[in-house]
Amino acid sequence: MGDVARSSPPDAVDPSSAEAEANQTVELGRRAVRLARFYHGKFETVPSVPVRSLEDFAVWYTPGIAAVSEEIRQEPELSFELTGRWNTIAIVTDGSRVLGLGDIGPEAAMPVMEGKALLFRTLGGVNAVPLPVAVGSAEELVETVMRLAPAFGGINLEDIASPKCFHVLEELARRLPIPVWHDDQLGTAAATVAGLLNALTLTDRALGEVRTVLLGAGAANLVTARLLVTLGHDPHRLTVVDHKGILDADREDLDELMLRNRWKYKLALQTLGGGRRGSLSDALVDADVLIAASTPDPNTVKPEMVRSMRARPIVFALANPVPEIWPATAREAGAAIVATGRGDFPNQVNNSLVFPAVFRGVLDARASRIPDEIVLAAAKELARHAAERGLTPEHILPTMEEREVFPFVAAAVATEAVRLGIARRKFSREEFLAQARERMSRPAALSKALTDAGLIHPMPDEPRE
């Protein structure tokens, strides 16, 4: 469930050694600090128009520019044509749940938001502005984003604590005429569903018949549950487990959830614990699928729990940086397919497969919002693409190396927006695909030109070629 940049590189990982893991993370951290000191941030603003002399400012700025403003005043929609709004989004966070660091505040969240912006730019061709904001309540965050929205074509909410994030996304999606996305909810859920669809195909299962256990009731799994039910999963075969055990309708804390987390409350009443009572062990007996998005501890899911599942079970252990069970352990216990959030194991459930392409798609179609249909269209396109390359237990999702998938997902998203009647630009799938390809390839070309010209410095700690 981690972004590509948050996972470890493929070498030097020994799953049996927690110490080696920790050492590697510390070393990557040191390098990140060194490079941050060297580069002083990851972005600068670069004009996309020629500026030959100050005379050009007579059109880029006053007096000429007043006529452009006048046009937009008469038709505000033109802000998407005559300014960079069409391709610019804000990455907004209150810093309340940043990575595994917790509530570290907006200033400390900035490096992470810059990194996210770099991913948006590199993979999606989207201009993303990192915007950590100092706010107190969920309402303040909503009001702040409402006021920022005129400058942006879309909003990406990032690293906001659950369940606050549900309220903020719901409110903004309802009130803003531009797409709003929260990656920890939608991106992770979309990648999870994509992988699961292929895992079900590979093990000859139908979504309408499986019994599924969701471990963890945070942002990602609450949305995964919603998407699975939309796709036809029987809610009474869905068991949600959190740190207090199975989420059933009789639990003592249900009234508290009604007040503080109505999304989880609703899910409890909808699933009724999947007919089960008790702990994770009780939930997993005869289950087909486990989707764990809980705590980074490899002993969370025990081998005997996997053995108690139905034959050839599907195990997604998505906690980062350490999965709830090591893939080798899960396979030894009989798991037919294992996915994690990490890039150094097969089947990485990675939201970076989703968010750059989703924004490319909704921006190109100028969609007014991102309903679940669009999230599912992205998931299905990802699944389709992996299947085209050939499904194996080690390949249920495209890898980050399969970059050609991004424009396809963008085109699928844009086409779905047109179908739903929420697109302000209606093109054919082929046209959206061509546009996405072009816009997604520009950042690499630009970056290469600047690096070749010596305007972007090579990494100071790497030997020059």
Place this chain on the structure above:
Amino acid sequence: MTHPGTSAASSHGAEDRIRLRPARREDLPHLVPLLLRLKRLNEEFDPLLKVRTDAEARAQAVLEADLENPQSVLLAAEGSGADHGKLVGIVRATVRERPFYTPEKEGVILDIYLLPLYRRHGVGEYLLEETTRRLAERGAGIVTAEFPTQNEIAARFYAKRGFRPITALHARTL
């Protein structure tokens, strides 16, 4: 007072889901946990409603006293269908004299609690109507409801059904 339901639909159909009847002595072991759930919910709204450690024993005594008191209404909600006989809700109400005001007798709804699964579908409406009817039988000319000020769900539920605030209870600790 929790929100027993927010559906504006008629209470017809609610009786298919639950049945409300006067509580009996043998119900008390099943009603005590429901009353405690309500009190713990109230605690969520205000620290001045912190539940005592001996609340369970006190709840038992309070419900026993209700059974003895002819002015009290103590009702048990029974599940239907697969849950037939299972107690899923409780209503406590009483009739008080109003020495200075008219109407002279006030029916007070003290506690209403339903397990989450049995809420909505007009069930709250049904509980309110049934309770009001029994209070009227005991001579009440006005019906009131007590619940934590911060419980906006309850406030909305009653407001929709013609209730409005008439007395405020303000508190500070000593």
